[in-house]
Amino acid sequence: MNGNILQTELKFTETYKRYRNAHPAIREAMCLKVQYPAFFTPVKPSDLFAGRIKNTLVGITPDEWGLTSFGYYCREEEICKILRTSEIGPILSQKIEEMLEFWKEENTSAKIRKAYTKEMKMWLPSDNWMGEPGIAFPLYRLTGGNIDFDKLLTLGIPGMIEEIESKRSEKLSEGKVDEIHFYDALLIALNVLIDTCRHYAEEIRVMIKGNNTEESQKRELSEMRDILEVITLSRPKTFREAVQLFWIYSLVADVRNYGRMDVYLGDFLAKDLESGVLTEIKAQMLIDNLWQLMADRHTVVHNRVIIGGKARVNEKNADHFALLAIEATRHIKEIEPQLSLRFYKGMDPTLMAKALDAIGEGRTFPMLYNDDVNIPSIQKAFDLSYSDASQYVPYGCGEYIVEHKSFGTPSGVINLLKALEVTLHNGVDPVSGKKMGLSQGSFTHFNTFEKLWQAYCCQVEHFVGIMAKQEELEYKIAGQEASYLFMSMLYDECLDRGKGIFSGGIKYLGGTLETYGNTSCADSLTAIKDLVYDKKTLTQEQLLKILDINFEGYEKERHLMLNAPKYGNDDECADGMLLNVHNHVANYTRDQVNKTGLHSYMIVIINNSANTLMGRYTAASADGRRYGESMNNGNSPSSGMDRKGITALLNSIVKPDTKIHAGAVQNMKFSRSMFKSNRKELEYLLETYFEKGGAQAMITVVDRNELENAMKEPEKYGHVFVRVGGFSARFVELSEDIQRDILRRTLY
Amino acid sequence: MKLQGLIFDIQRFSLHDGPGIRTTVFLKGCPMDCIWCHNPESKSFKPQISYNSSLCGNCMSCVKVCSTGAHKDVNGKHEFDFSTCQSHFECADECAFGALKIIGRYMEVESIIEEILKDKAYYENSGGGLTISGGEPMAQFDFTLELLKVSQSNGINTCIETCGVTSKRNFEKVIPFTDTFLFDYKATDSYSHQSFTGLDNKRILSNLDFLYKNGAKIIVRCPLVRGINDSEEHLRAISSLAEKYPELIGIEIMPYHNLGRNKSHSIGESPLLTNVDTTDEETKHKWIETLKLYSGNNSLIRLSQ
């Protein structure tokens, strides 16, 4: 049995070697042929759609598989573990060792690192952002691609082939060799897709023959098998065919965000309901089933499904799908898919009402996106036409891009609080004691607040500049290495240009930088200004010493810092500082387009659990936060520091400019009774917030004692969902410090 | 000097003091002395010190500034003696831990309006606005009147929550500037009213009548404490109000909760009701059923949350 271990991975590696010097698109296509359908796993008896995939250890992906795995990747650690723990013969073992050795230099992330400039090498020494202190870290990935599923479902596989062939002959007559390779590779890729469908059809055929399958199940299975065959031969005509093609394609493409699903599935649904091919109940069943398949994909931060919003050509049909989608989210109690509702004034109010029902039940979904604010903001921020901006989609943790037109991988993180901390320590990181940033003089050297502020700004700018160039480089290498065929054929312009998405194919190639600790940094600056420069309650030396010893013996001083004004209370002074921090980092980052070839480069204030993870390596700060504690979450106030009530919080939240960043998440936590007993007021509250410029809301509905009890008896509270920031989670599955952070957040 | 009011709290996003989303301004000082009062710190007309020992960090900053000896350092543990305190309040400014606080600040109408206006958009969408509560707003009459006027001229819906103890003339003056009165109805017969609140209710009832007859919009609010003022007679009287004053906006039953109990200790007093618990759901349900029965299912009567 062990002779089969890592066979596909080995074969993949051999194929790669064989085509090493071929055109990258061809090499990729040949590799894909090895990868699929081999990495697909059997359908489960309850599945109504075929398509389950396993986490593979060597392969190619346009997204990420762990800390530094993307593009051509090799999961060294996992493979070594297998080598250690399995009984493998010496010949196979040596082959595997050779494979590991080969990929060490040949994986895409390594190639990017190798291409780093001297400056990048010096200031970005580590990739381990979760486990080491640092101001900025690179992230290796291409993420958030939202492809044109509408086109896929309209043309079907044969239509796609036809279009590619016609483009091919166009370019052939122009004698463009490079492009021809690209089209050939696309055709091979589509054959991989066809093979995958056939593979599943065959597998199901065998299943049906099996004795222990029930009659009703056999009926479903035969329908699945028929559909899998039909979609290889013609464009999908029914809802079920459309969903099947969508799903299997998203898996081979490794596209993990699904865009405006109500638009591309709405008409199929309406047609089938009208003609009687589907009943409402059966349609719901199918969607529920798809939701479960997505949940089982376990992407944690992806699996975004967008419904609602402006600029949907088939609004009525799309709305119908959207309602069933929300219902599915109520049925399938999982942390994915991340259902997101775009809305605007004038949209059918039943959508929002149903959305609030689901949120009130504690599902955390759908997340709410206000088109009336977001479309004009995105238009301005990304410098786009209104019609492009109106096709925005949030993906992953909450970054925006334009569906199948733009890209915006966050390929770096910056910890603003760490930047301040290193500035206060003259370029040295107080946690590791190592030099980490620019040395601009000691804290005492800054005799006015203005000077400290300038030094902080320089520190941030230094790293932002490097991160922008790093992102540009990452795309460049990624584009040299592969064409990301399945993604490119459904991204605008790529087919016309005959180029892979990152090899000159895409229309708007943008990037983003994830900022963390924004509020913690601003609140610290506020406290420093207040206590050191204005009131002179503490000297610079005193403050530094107190922070360096983590407030030990200085509880009173810590309270003075805690009492300083805090963002989130509609307080001019504290909110003003946050705006300074926000405007500075957002504008400086946005300006980097002038120094790179990127179409846009902006910050995103999203959050996963990075506020907690990076907080672990961030020293005590002048906002009163102790060493190692979580920093603030996303765009939110520091946990529990919003004390003036929900309206004050919302008033603060709408202050930062939404026209200079590429997405920011707003977490809010409400009690169950607020949703139950004061639903009307709650609706007015949200309505007003959105009118005042609220762009987004991620709402957790939970009771405090529920969370406390869940910490004590986790086995009983698997049903409690919370919004961590950019993703939802079962509360009991989070680490203790993240749980504490969530508990500390104000509950309204 | 500009007109000032003694304020002990401003609460945004109040949902239970009148319609919609409101900001409630709590004035300090009350002519009544209800045994069930859940805001004991609102009774006195003077600023007071409050001390919450559980927050104390024993930093002794208060000891250093206190000239009266009310604060003492007893072997590294801070102790505070309310009876020696002369209300100089320097200590509260020194207390970084928030253990010592001054209850009651003098504020001008202008700065309160500024605070209220911050949530104007929320009032407008929800039909909410400002509620002046207390203490007893009518006891700081000039200030209340001014605050109402300025609020109204700023387009803000106004409510006052009153126990009804003031002159008719005063009510007459506030009627044009008050969109809704939240009028307390605490006990029925004069004797029990006197014993629960310190005052009899003749004047209160006639003020209610006066307001009603002058077209004021009124929500009657009835605090009910189990075993204290939930007698059959009182419940019947509440029910008959609905009949007597059909144009009332509502009659709200406010079940007692004991969350205010510890507040007494922090101002150096003992709570008056120590043996009554927060009203349980069953009792609330029973009250409502009884009221429905007596009033012939009058829809004005409802439970406040």
Ligand code: SF4
């Ligand atoms: S100043 Fe506050 S914390 Fe310090 S001893 Fe006095 S009461 Fe306690």
